Amino acid sequence: MSGNRAAAVTLRTARRTAHPAAWWGWALLLATAAGRTANPWLLLLIVAVAGLVVTCCRGSEPWSGAYRVFLFIGLSAIAVRMAFYIVFGGSDGPTVLFSLPSATLPAWAAGFRLGGEVTAEGALAAAYDGLRLATLLVCVGAANALASPRRLLRSVPAALYEVSVAVVVALSVAPQLVAGVGRVRRARALRGNTSRSPANLMRTVVSPVLHDALDQSLALAAAMASRGYGRAAGIPAPARRATSACLLIGLMGLCAGAYVLLGAGTPAPIAWAVVACSAAVAAFGIAFASKRVPHTRYRPDRFGARDWAIVASGAAAVAGTVLSGIYEPAALWPATNPLSVPELPMWAAAGILLATAPALLAPSSRGGAP
Amino acid sequence: MMNPGGIAFDHVTFAYAGAPVLDDVSFDLPEGEFCLLVGPTGAGKSTLLKTVNGLVPHFTGGTMAGRITVAGREVHGSTPADLADLVGYVGQDPLAGFVTDEVERELAYTAEQLGVAPAAMRKRVTEIVDLLGLADVRDRDLAALSSGQRQRVAIGAALVAGPAALILDEPTSALDPTAADEVLSTLHRLVHDLGVTVLLAEHRLERVAQYADSALLLVGGKVTAGSVGQILAASPIAPPVVELGRLAGWPGPPVTIREARRHAAPLREALAGRHPAPPAATFKPARRKSPASESGPPLLDARALTVDYPGGVRAVNGVDLVAARCERIALMGRNGSGKSSLLWALQGTGKRSGGMVAIGGDDPAARKPAERRTLAGLVPAEPADLLYAEKVAAECDGADRDGRVPVGTCAKILEDLVEGIDGGTHPRDLSEGQRLALALAVTLTAAPPLLLLDEPTRGLDYPGKAALASRLGKLAEAGHCVVVSTHDVEFCAEFASRVVILSDGEVVADGPARQIVAASPMFSPQVEKVLPGWLTVAEVAEALGGNGVDGVGTAGNGTGDGAGT
Incomplete structure (x- = not known):
């Protein structure tokens, strides 16, 4: 018994190490690094780093398989990008691989060319582009595999609680759908149904899966309601309205700030001023609303030194690409015309390698679950 | 107040x-x-x-x-x-x-x-x-x-x-x-x-x-x-103990086994010297050590069957299971003991990691799904998974098409299983028992000799379970081999001629239902706890009716024989 308890205590400390927000931060920084380059070596390195960290750090939860799913989505993104290049064309070069019958749309239809010559240079550029997109997707997949969406929910401010629960429930539908598809496909095999016609798939796979997902969501909603979610008892109506208003104003302020910042028309000082004001409004609104919200939290996750280290390792990857952008910009965006083997930018590569640090900082707690 | x-x-x-x-x-x-x-x-x-x-x-x-x-x-x-x-x-x-x-x-x-x-x-x-x-x-x-x-x-x-x-x-x-x-x-x-x-x-x-x-x-x-x-x-x-009390006219009637035992002495005396009638007794005269001594090869022959899942989980660990036609087998065991995995692997749609399965000499896993279901049919734990159509009639037509059998086959099987289902009803609006019968009819459309059911009794009340047991009994009489995984000891007592108990993916007991459940306090039905040697109220009622003693003579007819291991 005491041995069990001791094991449980170590398990708890192990589990508490990595904050889900830290994983999302790390993954998004890695994605930012990927967005700053089209160098295939760097992109593949990022995919490998994400894969390594996921393998070392993920738990045994249902969403831990997300990395693989996103890897496949990434591969299909490359395939789609290539298909688009072949059909619609893009950058061209002298090395013609093969020719397709071509048609040029009239000028009023934007003068698109369909088919035509497929060149090695164009294909390579399309592949780099697809790989970049795939890498971004893989980074998101890594975050999904590492951070439980449900734990992330516990870290949002109390005022956003109800919104975030809705988001988390929506997120958790995805793994349920995956499990549902597996079950329904097995049942389909039991009926000897192997037809691949879309109409048949729609009727025998998609419709039962959606039906199940809907049933499950309703069951969950009923369970949450019976356990007090969305409870209004004990708060006077004016206070509730004031809380909602503060929250709404805060969120609108954030949106306005983001719009002004992204829109090119506003002079920078004014944009920043608007952003600062709206952020203040948002912070005040959320803080005020959070005070009014009657929920409490059980053992909230703390953002500790280890979590900062994880985020910092992600930031190192971005810093690496920034340094490479200064000292060796050509290597970050390798030319495809003429064809050449791209070089590996050292700064960026070093930064991305630093992003493997979480594999050592927060190894998996997988051994704890039987 | x-x-x-x-x-x-x-x-x-x-x-x-x-x-x-x-x-x-x-x-x-x-x-x-x-x-x-x-x-x-x-x-x-x-x-x-x-x-x-x-x-x-x-x-x-x-x-x-x-x-x-x-x-x-x-x-x-x-x-x-x-x-x-x-x-x-x-x-x-x-x-x-x-x-x-x-x-x-x-x-x-x-x-x-x-x-x-x-x-x-x-x-x-x-x-x-x-x-x-x-x-x-x-x-x-x-x-x-x-x-x-x-x-x-x-x-x-x-x-x-x-x-x-x-x-x-x-x-x-x-x-x-x-x-x-x-x-x-x-x-x-x-x-x-x-x-x-x-x-x-x-x-x-x-x-x-x-x-x-x-x-x-x-x-x-x-x-x-x-x-x-x-x-x-x-x-x-x-529950059976109350039915038994009603039958014996015990005051109360008793709702617990302890109370019932206190009243049971006269009934035990009345039953002394009598034996439960078939079909549950079919095992006693026909215990054979080796399936090879039977007239033909066994219908189902699984050897050293192993099922592994990713992450090093071994759900089924070297199970041997040999079964003949007409057998009614209950697969029991705790949650997670590998019952479902075993059923799916026997059917061939579930992956197996090792060992062999032969149904009438054919390996179902090597066949295409459409052929596989003519060897072994499986009704999954959620029978609704097998049903797609919006109406029962359409579902039956679809099953006929899937099985490439004459139109009306499935509808007729369904009518034999349970009467009076309106063809215009949505399958999800049927009662649990009716939905199960529909899934069973869809499965039987392919006429598989081996019929597997995964936890069919969830949501069924006692009459529903009795109806299911008698339907499955009839199918076994007609020559199917029926294997049911279940937690339900009362259903097992009514249905099974043979019980296989799994634990951690291994067979820990296999034999005639009467012996196996009597030996295990966890799996013995209420009647057996009150009247050792008897499994169901119906058996007791029949024996008390006076015509239960000639049961042994009829054992060979119809309900067939089982293979002991």
């Missing part, structure tokens, strides 16, 4: 549209009562339970009249969330109702919603953990728990807010006998320790009746209240 602490219904009527589900229901449960809600499938038990915490009508719609009070507080006009501190509700499938992913968080969820201060919350969660015996798993993921532990977590989560009433809808329907016992004895202790009023609906009365203080019978929208004995004596749905 209303009871201040308990649950009171005062002329409650509820209807969706048309005929009322609850019709002028009045009863009064005192504080701290453990009350059992009894009724046939589809009588509206779940609806009644959900009215207590407002899920009906808030989540379902419908019109409601009358007054429901819990601990003196009126339920009408409050949402389920507002009642969370007053009524704890535990649904049928605990996993579907979990909001978080860790035991402790799940326990704390309700307290978080109620805004309990963090320090008080920690204390309460710890108390609940100790009360429900969850100390060893409090840091685990919910997904890693056994089903009994999950159910206890669900109960604990409902109790954290300190509610006056606890409502449970079939809390043990998915559990094996051991886990069910664990959950029910925990509940029983809670009633004593916390004084919470418990209202519980359950089909498997044999598990629950002994714990309850009182019972409600819900039939046709009307509720009758009374002591457990009174209610079960009048109920169309009663």
Whole structure:
């Protein structure tokens, strides 16, 4: 018994190490690094780093398989990008691989060319582009595999609680759908149904899966309601309205700030001023609303030194690409015309390698679950 | 006079549209009562339970009249969330109702919603953990728990807010006998320790009746209240021990095995020298050591069958199973002992990692799905998975097309299995028993000699289970080999000629049903506990009728023989 308890205590400390927000931060920084380059070596390195960290750090939860799913989505993104290049064309070069019958749309239809010559240079550029997109997707997949969406929910401010629960429930539908598809496909095999016609798939796979997902969501909603979610008892109506208003104003302020910042028309000082004001409004609104919200939290996750280290390792990857952008910009965006083997930018590569640090900082707690 | 602490219904009527589900229901449960809600499938038990915490009508719609009070507080006009501190509700499938992913968080969820201060919350969660015996798993993921532990977590989560009433809808329907016992004895202790009023609906009365203080019978929208004995004596749905008591004319009738044993001596004497009639006795004359000595090769021959899952989990570990036509095999074992994995691997659609399976000499896994289902048919745990169409008639036509058999085959099989299903009904609107029959008919359309059913009795009441057992018995007589995985010991007693017990993926016992269940306190049916050597009330009734003694002579006819291992 005491041995069990001791094991449980170590398990708890192990589990508490990595904050889900830290994983999302790390993954998004890695994605930012990927967005700053089209160098295939760097992109593949990022995919490998994400894969390594996921393998070392993920738990045994249902969403831990997300990395693989996103890897496949990434591969299909490359395939789609290539298909688009072949059909619609893009950058061209002298090395013609093969020719397709071509048609040029009239000028009023934007003068698109369909088919035509497929060149090695164009294909390579399309592949780099697809790989970049795939890498971004893989980074998101890594975050999904590492951070439980449900734990992330516990870290949002109390005022956003109800919104975030809705988001988390929506997120958790995805793994349920995956499990549902597996079950329904097995049942389909039991009926000897192997037809691949879309109409048949729609009727025998998609419709039962959606039906199940809907049933499950309703069951969950009923369970949450019976356990007090969305409870209004004990708060006077004016206070509730004031809380909602503060929250709404805060969120609108954030949106306005983001719009002004992204829109090119506003002079920078004014944009920043608007952003600062709206952020203040948002912070005040959320803080005020959070005070009014009657929920409490059980053992909230703390953002500790280890979590900062994880985020910092992600930031190192971005810093690496920034340094490479200064000292060796050509290597970050390798030319495809003429064809050449791209070089590996050292700064960026070093930064991305630093992003493997979480594999050592927060190894998996997988051994704890039987 | 209303009871201040308990649950009171005062002329409650509820209807969706048309005929009322609850019709002028009045009863009064005192504080701290453990009350059992009894009724046939589809009588509206779940609806009644959900009215207590407002899920009906808030989540379902419908019109409601009358007054429901819990601990003196009126339920009408409050949402389920507002009642969370007053009524704890535990649904049928605990996993579907979990909001978080860790035991402790799940326990704390309700307290978080109620805004309990963090320090008080920690204390309460710890108390609940100790009360429900969850100390060893409090840091685990919910997904890693056994089903009994999950159910206890669900109960604990409902109790954290300190509610006056606890409502449970079939809390043990998915559990094996051991886990069910664990959950029910925990509940029983809670009633004593916390004084919470418990209202519980359950089909498997044999598990629950002994714990309850009182019972409600819900039939046709009307509720009758009374002591457990009174209610079960009048109920169309009663556990075997009560049926036995009715048969023998015992006063009460007794609802627990202990009470029944006290009355059993005269009945035992009357039965002395008699033997249970077939079909359950078919094993005794025909015990053969080797299947090779039979007239033909066995229908099913599985050797060293192994099923591994990713992550190093071995669900089935070197199982040998040989079965002939006409055998009725019950596969028993705890949750997670590998029963489902074994069935799926035998059918061939589930992957196997090692060993061989031959059905009539053919390996089903090597065949295409369409051919595979002519060797072995499997009705999955969720029979609705097999059904796609919007109407029963369309479903039957689809099954005919899938199986490339003459039009009308499936409809005819369905008609033989259960009469009077309207072809225009949506499969999801059928009762559990009818839906199961439809899935069975769809499976039988391919005429597989081996028929596998995964947990078919969930949600079936006693008449439904008896009907299923007799249908499957007829199929076995017609030459099918029927293998059923089940937790339901009473169903097993009615159905099986042979019992195979799995534990951790290995066969730990295999033999004639009578011997195996008699040897295991966990898997023996109630009648066997009262009258050793007898499995079902029907057997006893037949023997007492005087014509049961010639049973041995008829053993060879029809119901066939089994292969001992």
